[in-house]
Amino acid sequence: MAPAVLFLVFTYLMGVSRGSLNCPTGKLNPLQFHLVRQCQRAAADEALALENTSSLKECADLAHDMRGLALNYAPGGPKRRLNAFDQRSFGKQGDKEQRIRSRLSVFEQPGEFFNCHVLKCPQNNTFSGMVNDSRFDYYSLYGRPTVVRNYSCIPEVGLFVVYTQPSAYLNASLTCSNSSEFTGSLAHIASEHRTSLLAQWLVEFNRKSQSLAEGNVYLAYVGLAYNSSTSLSPLDFRNSQGESLQCFLYRAWDGGHPRVGGDLGNASCVALTPQGTWQTLNCDRELPFICEIHTARSTFGWEQSSSELDIGPNAVFECGRDRV
Numbered sequence: 001m002a003p004a005v006l007f008l009v010f011t012y013l014m015g016v017s018r019g020s021l022n023c024p025t026g027k028l029n030p031l032q033f034h035l036v037r038q039c040q041r042a043a044a045d046e047a048l049a050l051e052n053t054s055s056l057k058e059c060a061d062l063a064h065d066m067r068g069l070a071l072n073y074a075p076g077g078p079k080r081r082l083n084a085f086d087q088r089s090f091g092k093q094g095d096k097e098q099r100i101r102s103r104l105s106v107f108e109q110p111g112e113f114f115n116c117h118v119l120k121c122p123q124n125n126t127f128s129g130m131v132n133d134s135r136f137d138y139y140s141l142y143g144r145p146t147v148v149r150n151y152s153c154i155p156e157v158g159l160f161v162v163y164t165q166p167s168a169y170l171n172a173s174l175t176c177s178n179s180s181e182f183t184g185s186l187a188h189i190a191s192e193h194r195t196s197l198l199a200q201w202l203v204e205f206n207r208k209s210q211s212l213a214e215g216n217v218y219l220a221y222v223g224l225a226y227n228s229s230t231s232l233s234p235l236d237f238r239n240s241q242g243e244s245l246q247c248f249l250y251r252a253w254d255g256g257h258p259r260v261g262g263d264l265g266n267a268s269c270v271a272l273t274p275q276g277t278w279q280t281l282n283c284d285r286e287l288p289f290i291c292e293i294h295t296a297r298s299t300f301g302w303e304q305s306s307s308e309l310d311i312g313p314n315a316v317f318e319c320g321r322d323r324v
C-alpha cells in the first residue's frame with residue numbers, strides 16, 4: 001500500500017513541477033503550413049528536399065522533419081496534371097526549350113520531376129521568387145508574408161527582426177509582442193541551432209552596418225529572463241512563452257554566467273553575444289534586441305492546411321476559377 005501511495009504522491013509532485021515549468025508539448029501548437037498562393041510555386045533552386053510524395057500531409061511531414069519553413073506541392077489529378085502556363089508545346093520556341101530541358105538534370109527542373117519541394121525560407125511580400133505553374137500551390141508556415149521590411153530569414157530556424165534602438169528588457173519584450181506589423185516575441189534562443197545561427201547573423205549584421213556607419217550590436221536581448229516573482233529557482237530562466245530553460249537541454253552561458261544573486265537577485269535578463277554565448281544582465285540595462293516573428297496561428301481540427309491566400313501583386317487569378 002505505502003509504496004503505491006508514495007508513487008502516487010511522487011507522480012503528482014512530478015506532474016506539478018513539470019506543469020509549472022510549462023514545458024512545450026508540441027501537441028497544443030502543431031506547426032501548420034498555410035496555403036498562400038495557388039497555381040504558383042516558389043523558386044526551389046536551394047530546396048532542402050525535392051521528393052515525390054503521395055499527399056500534401058506527407059509533404060508537410062517531410063517539411064517538418066527537414067525544418068522547412070515553406071513548401072510547393074502539386075496535388076495532381078486531371079485538372080492539375082499539366083502546367084497551363086507552359087509554352088513548351090507551341091512551335092519553334094517549344095522545340096528550343098525542349099532542347100534546353102534535355103540538358104538539365106532532374107534537380108534543375110524540380111517542377112517537372114518532383115511534386116513536393118521543401119523550402120528553407122518563405123517568400124517575402126514582393127513574392128519575387130514565384131513562378132506561374134498551374135500544377136503547384138505554395139504553402140508557408142507564416143501564412144501571408146509580413147509587411148515588415150527589415151526582417152531576416154534564418155534558414156530552417158525562422159524570421160527575426162533586430163532592433164538597434166537600445167531598450168530595457170521589459171520594453172523590448174513589449175515592442176516585440178505588441179508590434180502592429182507582426183505577431184511575435186523576444187527571440188527563443190535555447191537550442192544550438194538558434195544560438196549559433198543568430199550569433200552568426202549578428203556578426204553579419206555588424207559587418208554590414210560597419211559600411212553603413214551604423215552602431216554595432218555586441219549584446220542583444222533575447223527571450224530569456226529570471227524573475228524572482230515567477231521563477232521557481234535561481235536557474236529557472238523563462239522564455240517569452242513562459243517556458244523554463246529547464247525544459248531545454250542546450251546552454252551557452254559565457255564564462256562567469258549566469259550571474260545570480262547580488263543586484264541580479266530579483267531579476268536578470270539574458271543577452272546574446274556575436275560569439276554565440278549568453279550573458280545575464282540587469283534588466284534595466286538598455287540594449288538592442290531581437291524579435292522573432294511567429295508562425296501563423298494554426299487552426300484546430302485541421303484537415304491538411306488552412307488558407308491564408310494572398311492575391312497581391314503577381315498572383316494568379318484565373319487559375320483559381322479553373323480549380324474544382
Ligand SMILES: *[C@@H]1O[C@H](CO)[C@@H](O)[C@H](O)[C@H]1NC(C)=O
Pocket residue numbers: 052106112113114115
Ligand atoms: C515523380 O513522379 C512523376 C509523376 O508520377 C514522374 O514523372 C517523375 O519522374 C517522378 N520523379 C522521380 C524523381 O522519380
Ligand SMILES: *[C@@H]1O[C@H](CO)[C@@H](O)[C@H](O)[C@H]1NC(C)=O
Pocket residue numbers: 124125126128129149
Ligand atoms: C524580397 O526577397 C528578394 C529575393 O529573396 C530580395 O531581393 C528583396 O530585396 C526582398 N525584398 C524585401 C522588401 O525584403
Ligand SMILES: *[C@@H]1O[C@H](CO)[C@@H](O)[C@H](O)[C@H]1NC(C)=O
Pocket residue numbers: 148150161162163164165
Ligand atoms: C527595423 O524596423 C523597425 C521599425 O519597423 C525599427 O524600429 C528597427 O530599428 C529596424 N531595425 C533595423 C536593424 O534597421
Ligand SMILES: *[C@@H]1O[C@H](CO)[C@@H](O)[C@H](O)[C@H]1NC(C)=O
Pocket residue numbers: 165166167168171172175
Ligand atoms: C520603448 O522602446 C521604444 C522603441 O525602442 C521607445 O520609443 C520608447 O520610448 C521606449 N519606452 C520606454 C518606456 O522606455
Ligand SMILES: *[C@@H]1O[C@H](CO)[C@@H](O)[C@H](O)[C@H]1NC(C)=O
Pocket residue numbers: 174178180
Ligand atoms: C500596444 O500597441 C498599441 C498601439 O499599437 C497601444 O495602443 C497599446 O497601448 C500597446 N499596449 C501596451 C501594453 O503597450
Ligand SMILES: *[C@@H]1O[C@H](CO)[C@@H](O)[C@H](O)[C@H]1NC(C)=O
Pocket residue numbers: 170225227228229230267283
Ligand atoms: C517580474 O514579474 C512581475 C510579476 O509578473 C512583474 O510585475 C515584473 O515587471 C517582472 N520584472 C521584470 C524585470 O521582468
Ligand SMILES: *[C@@H]1O[C@H](CO)[C@@H](O)[C@H](O)[C@H]1NC(C)=O
Pocket residue numbers: 262263264265266
Ligand atoms: C529585491 O526585491 C525585494 C522586495 O521587493 C527588495 O526589498 C530588494 O531590495 C530587492 N533586491 C534587489 C537587489 O533589488
Ligand SMILES: *[C@@H]1O[C@H](CO)[C@@H](O)[C@H](O)[C@H]1NC(C)=O
Pocket residue numbers: 130131132314315316317318
Ligand atoms: C503569372 O501570371 C499572371 C497572369 O495570369 C501575371 O500577371 C503574372 O505576372 C505572372 N507571374 C509570373 C511570376 O510570371
